[in-house]
Amino acid sequence: MRKGYTFTRHFDLETRQHELMGLDLGEGVPRRTLILGVALFATWCGALVLIFGAPSKYTFSLYMLPPLIIAVLGAQRNRRVDRRRNLTCWALTWRYVTSGHRPLINGGRRAAERSEWIPVRARWGDRIEQLIDLPGFGGLEPLLSGENKPAPAASPVRLDARARMYGPDRVWHARKKAGLTDKKTSPSSRKAKA
Numbered sequence: 099m100r101k102g103y104t105f106t107r108h109f110d111l112e113t114r115q116h117e118l119m120g121l122d123l124g125e126g127v128p129r130r131t132l133i134l135g136v137a138l139f140a141t142w143c144g145a146l147v148l149i150f151g152a153p154s155k156y157t158f159s160l161y162m163l164p165p166l167i168i169a170v171l172g173a174q175r176n177r178r179v180d181r182r183r184n185l186t187c188w189a190l191t192w193r194y195v196t197s198g199h200r201p202l203i204n205g206g207r208r209a210a211e212r213s214e215w216i217p218v219r220a221r222w223g224d225r226i227e228q229l230i231d232l233p234g235f236g237g238l239e240p241l242l243s244g245e246n247k248p249a250p251a252a253s254p255v256r257l258d259a260r261a262r263m264y265g266p267d268r269v270w271h272a273r274k275k276a277g278l279t280d281k282k283t284s285p286s287s288r289k290a291k292a
Contacts (some may be wrong), residue, residue, distance in 0.1 A: 135169035195221060
């Protein structure tokens with residue numbers, strides 16, 4: 099069995115920011131984490147300032163910790179999918195849980211109909227029962243009730259395959275018809291030589 103090696107991870111060099119506005123950052127902060135943190139901080143704190151006003155000494159950690167934790171953990175590589183960051187996997191998981199799986203049909207030539215989507219109960223599996231059993235979530239039962247399997251889009255396709263065996267004479271005639279053979283290699287001429 100052959101073994102393949104991927105060397106691209108060895109060439110994945112991460113740039114670091116060693117100084118920020120005259121402040122020494124020591125060994126440096128990865129720039130991807132820094133940019134992600136600034137974007138998350140501006141969005142989160144901007145929204146909280148618009149809704150609740152400036153932070154007090156009691157709410158300061160609510161303003162600062164969530165973007166910091168998401169930036170630090172989200173910028174790390176995912177353990178299951180080495181090529182992706184945690185934030186990407188979280189976003190894909192959230193999208194799958196909320197909007198579901200919409201299959202690509204014939205390379206995307208037609209959009210999947212609603213009956214072809216995987217419903218919420220099938221996506222969440224047994225976790226949905228645990229969620230409904232939690233106090234305060236019992237009202238979700240009518241929204242999440244339904245079949246575990248999506249309704250089929252059409253009737254199942256039946257295949258009626260039959261195996262056929264062709265002998266050398268038949269293959270030679272087909273090749274002759276296509277112009278791929280000459281008279282010297284006919285099966286009957288080989289039998290006569292033998």
